[in-house]
Amino acid sequence: MRRLMIAAAALALxxxxxxxxxxxxxxxxxxxxxxxxxxxxxxxxKAALKRGLQVYREVCSSCHGLHYVAFRxxxxxxxxxxxxxEVAASFKVxxxxxxxGEMFERDGRPSDRIPSPFKNDNxxxxxxxxxxxxxxxxxxxxxxxxxxxxxxxxxxxxxxxxGFTLGDGMSYNAYFPGHQIAMPQPLSDGQVTYADGTEATVxxxxxxxxxxxxxAAEPExxxxxxxxxxxxxxxxxxxAILYAINVRVWSRVT
Amino acid sequence: MSTPVPRNKVAQWIEYRLPIFSWANHNLIDFPEPKNLNxxxxxxxxxxxxxxxxxxxxxxxxxxxxPHVDHAFDSVERIMRDVEWGWLIRYIHMNGASMFFAVVYxxxxxxxxxxxxxxxxxxxxxxxxxxxxxxxxxxxxxxxxPWGQMSFWAAxxxxxxxxxxxxxxxxxxxWLWGGFSVDNPTLNRFFSLHYLLPFVIVGVVILHIWALxxxxxxxxxxxxxxxxxxxxxxxxxxxxxxLFGLGAMLFVLFVFVFFVPNMLGETINYVKADPLQTPPxxxxxxxxxxxxxxxxxxxxxxxxxxxxxxSIAILFIxxxxxxxxxxxxxxxxxxxxxxxxxxxxxxxxxxxxxxxPEGSFVWIGQICTIYYFAHFLIILPxxxxxxxxxxxxxxxxEAVLKKRGGxxxxxxxxxxxxx
Numbered sequence: 001m002r003r004l005m006i007a008a009a010a011l012a013l014x015x016x017x018x019x020x021x022x023x024x025x026x027x028x029x030x031x032x033x034x035x036x037x038x039x040x041x042x043x044x045x046k047a048a049l050k051r052g053l054q055v056y057r058e059v060c061s062s063c064h065g066l067h068y069v070a071f072r073x074x075x076x077x078x079x080x081x082x083x084x085x086e087v088a089a090s091f092k093v094x095x096x097x098x099x100x101g102e103m104f105e106r107d108g109r110p111s112d113r114i115p116s117p118f119k120n121d122n123x124x125x126x127x128x129x130x131x132x133x134x135x136x137x138x139x140x141x142x143x144x145x146x147x148x149x150x151x152x153x154x155x156x157x158x159x160x161x162x163g164f165t166l167g168d169g170m171s172y173n174a175y176f177p178g179h180q181i182a183m184p185q186p187l188s189d190g191q192v193t194y195a196d197g198t199e200a201t202v203x204x205x206x207x208x209x210x211x212x213x214x215x216a217a218e219p220e221x222x223x224x225x226x227x228x229x230x231x232x233x234x235x236x237x238x239x240a241i242l243y244a245i246n247v248r249v250w251s252r253v254t
Numbered sequence: 255m256s257t258p259v260p261r262n263k264v265a266q267w268i269e270y271r272l273p274i275f276s277w278a279n280h281n282l283i284d285f286p287e288p289k290n291l292n293x294x295x296x297x298x299x300x301x302x303x304x305x306x307x308x309x310x311x312x313x314x315x316x317x318x319x320x321p322h323v324d325h326a327f328d329s330v331e332r333i334m335r336d337v338e339w340g341w342l343i344r345y346i347h348m349n350g351a352s353m354f355f356a357v358v359y360x361x362x363x364x365x366x367x368x369x370x371x372x373x374x375x376x377x378x379x380x381x382x383x384x385x386x387x388x389x390x391x392x393x394x395x396x397x398x399x400p401w402g403q404m405s406f407w408a409a410x411x412x413x414x415x416x417x418x419x420x421x422x423x424x425x426x427x428x429w430l431w432g433g434f435s436v437d438n439p440t441l442n443r444f445f446s447l448h449y450l451l452p453f454v455i456v457g458v459v460i461l462h463i464w465a466l467x468x469x470x471x472x473x474x475x476x477x478x479x480x481x482x483x484x485x486x487x488x489x490x491x492x493x494x495x496x497l498f499g500l501g502a503m504l505f506v507l508f509v510f511v512f513f514v515p516n517m518l519g520e521t522i523n524y525v526k527a528d529p530l531q532t533p534p535x536x537x538x539x540x541x542x543x544x545x546x547x548x549x550x551x552x553x554x555x556x557x558x559x560x561x562x563x564x565s566i567a568i569l570f571i572x573x574x575x576x577x578x579x580x581x582x583x584x585x586x587x588x589x590x591x592x593x594x595x596x597x598x599x600x601x602x603x604x605x606x607x608x609x610x611p612e613g614s615f616v617w618i619g620q621i622c623t624i625y626y627f628a629h630f631l632i633i634l635p636x637x638x639x640x641x642x643x644x645x646x647x648x649x650x651x652e653a654v655l656k657k658r659g660g661x662x663x664x665x666x667x668x669x670x671x672x673x
Contacts, residue, residue: 040513068328068331068335070335073335137331138331138524138525141516141521141524142521142522142523142524142525143521144521144522146521177534217524219335220334220335220341224341224342224345224512224515225512225513227342227512228508228509228511228512228513229512231508231512232505232508232509232512235501235504235505235508236505238501239498239501239502239504239505242494242497242498242501243498243501245494245498246494246495246497246498249490249491249494250491250495253289253486253491253654254655254658
């Protein structure tokens with residue numbers, strides 16, 4: 001039994017080690033930044049989510065969509081139905097064909113998914129110097145480094161070091177692989193005026209919008225951890241009882 | 255242990271026509287098991303249960319999944335977001351696959367340590383190897399289904415291995431693809447086979463258990479059961495122990511499912527498959543890493559494929575490569591050490607497989623590959639002849655009593671004299 005537990009612990013540590021080793025693959029070490037929702041019991045910072053949505057609406061959404069996120073799910077941010085309708089209506093959604101066979105644009109509804117501002121990928125490339133602004137629904141989940149990486153990219157714009165030649169229309173970013181990024185620096189101090197009066201520094205805005213994007217990628221996180229705690233307590237107690245029964249039953253064996 | 259006649263009238267009616275009650279009684283209740291099995295013997299039943307968990311979650315997932323290159327990734331995201339508890343079902347299925355391999359690998363290593371593959375259990379062992387192949391194929395095709403970047407590129411790399419076969423390789427590969435690259439027909443057939451193979455696995459599991467119940471379980475001492483004194487009935491002793499094992503396994507599984515569901519997966523698989531953009535590192539899931547290291551250790555493509563397949567297929571002849579008459583490593587002082595060296599070799603191969611084939615990873619991988627095969631082809635045949643095993647106990651019963659500190663009931667006089 002003891003050997004088995006040692007082996008299990010060694011296996012778990014090995015797996016964690018392997019996963020950690022593979023996770024660290026961006027250009028250089030990322031700045032260390034804390035997010036309250038990371039960690040075993042961590043939950044999203046609701047105020048940051050709302051501010052992050054504001055940054056997304058006012059800045060990111062001019063190029064990036066959130067194809068997998070429906071407006072209705074913004075209720076998780078504590079928004080009322082009326083507020084959600086208002087947010088949805090501020091986006092234009094292509095619908096159709098209508099009775100004449102034409103596609104038409106209308107205001108977004110809560111059941112719509114947050115659209116990309118571009119008609120299609122080619123239109124997006126054409127408007128962005130050949131580069132495709134990716135959909136952000138899964139951006140924190142689908143990049144090595146996760147939230148830390150997104151935060152690093154948003155805060156990592158710098159002047160290129162001497163001798164570094166930037167391509168036409170490219171920007172220098174300390175954390176982007178290859179350091180040349182097609183997205184111009186999106187955030188500057190005071191770019192948005194936060195409704196809750198928080199000072200809008202690049203760091204705050206980056207942190208807030210990263211939190212919002214983490215939610216967009218893993219809207220189930222809070223429910224998952226809360227359920228997980230209950231499940232583990234249940235299974236833990238059950239397993240302990242089964243172990244006690246096991247020991248008792250086996251004590252008869254001679 | 256006579257066959258009880260059910261008291262219930264309906265049960266009697268059924269029993270007369272199909273003896274399921276006496277069958278269940280024989281196989282699940284009264285079945286005599288050696289009384290000295292340790293916790294390493296839990297992993298067979300755990301593998302069976304996780305197979306059931308995978309089948310149930312998989313059937314539910316298939317109700318919501320769309321096997322089409324344009325919709326597969328989206329349908330998985332719908333499962334994650336819009337299907338009630340969809341994220342839970344998918345995360346159990348995803349991490350369940352890892353759990354399945356962890357449990358199966360421990361089960362195989364246990365068989366190797368205690369010599370469970372030796373006569374008369376060779377066919378039982380073969381069926382286990384066939385199961386491993388089937389599980390690997392199923393897991394690989396399942397990994398392709400979400401149609402993320404790593405799904406697509408892993409499918410491309412692995413199916414391309416077939417093209418290494420001389421003469422017919424490329425034709426075979428195109429036939430496997432259903433076209434000239436990994437595309438919609440590939441995804442469709444992988445989905446079909448991923449749904450089919452688990453039921454084939456169930457069939458082979460039934461054969462595996464049949465063979466097990468015919469020649470009965472091995473035990474940590476590796477000696478044969480000699481009398482009824484050596485055994486205890488399956489129920490309640492092993493039912494309760496298997497239930498405890500199940501609880502412990504579920505605890506571990508749920509730690510992953512609820513708290514680090516994506517830790518064992520590749521981040522980049524949350525990016526939709528793009529045939530025009532190759533990811534910087536194409537890496538398989540952790541459970542394939544040792545084979546991947548063996549594949550890349552051989553500088554020749556065909557040679558690599560042959561070595562990779564041989565690394566598992568060699569287990570088929572393990573019962574004859576191991577020339578020792580003694581089953582359990584407990585009584586084989588040298589094999590006991592070399593077994594752990596072999597386990598360590600597999601772990602190092604896994605570590606090499608996770609890293610790009612550059613620098614020292616190349617030669618480390620090659621040395622570990624050579625050692626892997628040398629363990630089977632050189633060490634085991636010679637060791638069986640040279641090693642002097644420690645004396646085996648006379649019976650399981652006696653050994654159990656001794657371990658518990660009690661004197662063997664048959665020779666009380668001998669113990670008295672020592673005092």
